[in-house]
Amino acid sequence: MTRRERVARITTTMRTTGRLVGLATVMSVAALAWLAMHRTAAIAKQTPFAMHCAEFAGMWLSPDLIEMPTAGALVETAAMVEASAPGNQQGGEYCRITGRIKALNPTTPDIRFDLNLPRRWNGRALQIGGGGYDGVIVSGIGVMPFSPDRAPLAQGYATFGDDSGHVGDSSLAQFGLVDEAVTNFGYAHLKKTHDVALALIARAYGGPPQRMYFAGGSTGGREGYTVMQRFPDDYDGVIANSPSLNFSGVRLIGVKLGQAEYGRPGGFVPPALLERVYQRTLEVCDRLDGTADGIVSDVEACRAHESQIIDSLRCALHTSSHDACLTDAQMATLLVMRDGLSLPYRLAWDVSGYRGYNVFQGTRLTGALGLAHQPQRQAALSFYANGYLFAQGDGYLRFFVARDAHFDSLTFDPQRPGKYRAQLLGLSATIGSMNPDLSRYIAHGGKLLTLQGLADEVISPNQTIAYHHALVARNGQDAVDRFMRLYMVPGFQHGNGAFIPSVDLLGALDAWVTRGVAPETLTATDLAAATNGRSRPLCRYPTFPRYVGKGNVNLASSFICAQP
Structure with missing residues (x-):
């Protein structure tokens, strides 16, 4: 089912039965239908933030709303975070929702998720991936790694993430003993959380996101490639950095x-x-x-x-x-x-x-x-x-x-x-994401940005390059150039290194998706402590930054992107 078909189904259900998205309080189906229908009818007359945040608390989402098999989902908490609240550095108020998606087997851990709905919504949603073996809820509140200081939530994105269906830090692999938890970690949590978030976003704002993006690095990078391979119709753009594609x-x-x-x-x-x-x-x-x-x-x-x-x-x-x-x-x-x-x-x-x-x-x-x-x-x-x-x-x-x-x-x-x-x-x-068939994602106009360090000590940069070559072999260079940008960064390791790039990949992705402005050479600012503030061009693979022989070596303008 495409995203358009799913959104239509959600909206129809909201207007007629109240069955798929209902309050967990004791109410009749007729009362729920009346509530949903009148709330939806009033959306056009209200601000984009159409519901009072607290009304989400206790909401139950039927398994029918989630394309992959689950036992439904429960919103546990929903509270407004005021712009003046201590610790809120997002530039405005937002509704913070937490919940869990129930597993089929009662002994399998739930998928815990967070969803943030800004009052000033830009019409876009961003799903954020995890790291290592996951196990910790991705809050979606903060600044994206290796990006400028302004968080996506502060830019008006509805943001969401999850723990992939188990509890523990990124080093703990014990959940590998549980079949359903392994499937969730491999790919299913991404779709399940996406569908729940989409339903809640549509409920809150009266309609679906105009654009749905995914962003992550390492395991989150693998997850980015996973959603393109398995759920290509759900996403308009993906940022997948340092991806653990070949997980085994x-x-x-x-x-x-x-x-x-x-x-x-x-x-x-x-x-x-x-x-x-x-x-x-x-x-x-x-x-x-x-x-x-x-x-x-x-x-x-x-x-x-x-x-x-x-x-x-x-x-x-x-x-x-x-x-x-x-x-x-x-x-x-x-x-x-x-x-x-x-x-x-x-x-x-x-x-x-x-x-x-x-x-x-x-x-x-x-x-x-x-x-x-x-x-x-x-x-x-x-x-x-x-x-x-x-x-x-x-x-x-x-x-x-x-x-x-x-x-x-x-x-x-x-x-x-x-x-x-x-x-x-x-x-x-x-768990692996090595399928080179991205034809459906490419066909509907999806875009992809991948950034990785050439000095990465965790995920081999040569594995990422090899997958890129496989994409070219399958689809042709022109087709890959129309949907993908690969930036291999000298000196960058797995989050550290001699050069740690800061660059607005989300802004570049959104400009490509919404305005057709394809990114070429980008400029990255170094976050490494010893050389903080210097800049370098981010060169499209296979080119690399070469000093032109004159000018300040700490400025990107003193370098060109050269062929190896």
């Missing part, structure tokens, strides 16, 4: 990396040596873009020097270890990350592995999301002690794949999964 792949390479660090004698690489690798790449590659600015911008040129960099970092054959060089075992660990994962079998959408990372092209692996900081595997893995990729991969393997909390991920062979192969294949279809 990135978890499996995390396990393989942990095995290299802890399953082989001498495989652990101390942070001091990881920093040495990073500094060596800067020594060789920083100036390849025309200036020494602490950023490796010309990644492809740097890749041509990779052998030289690796040779300069290796310890001599007769040296077992040294403070300033890497042993063969330590180098092998880094090469696991560089080379990625190749599988002798296929996951969903013909996926045969996971692309490697830019380990020797300016990626810093010493941060909180980098490689392990402790030489021993902890009893309970943590991101910092044992590395983000390994900790997340270990949880995925134990709870999603083996479904055994005591399973030892160091004994698992991703190339030969044995009895777990079918489970891996099923999970890659449920």
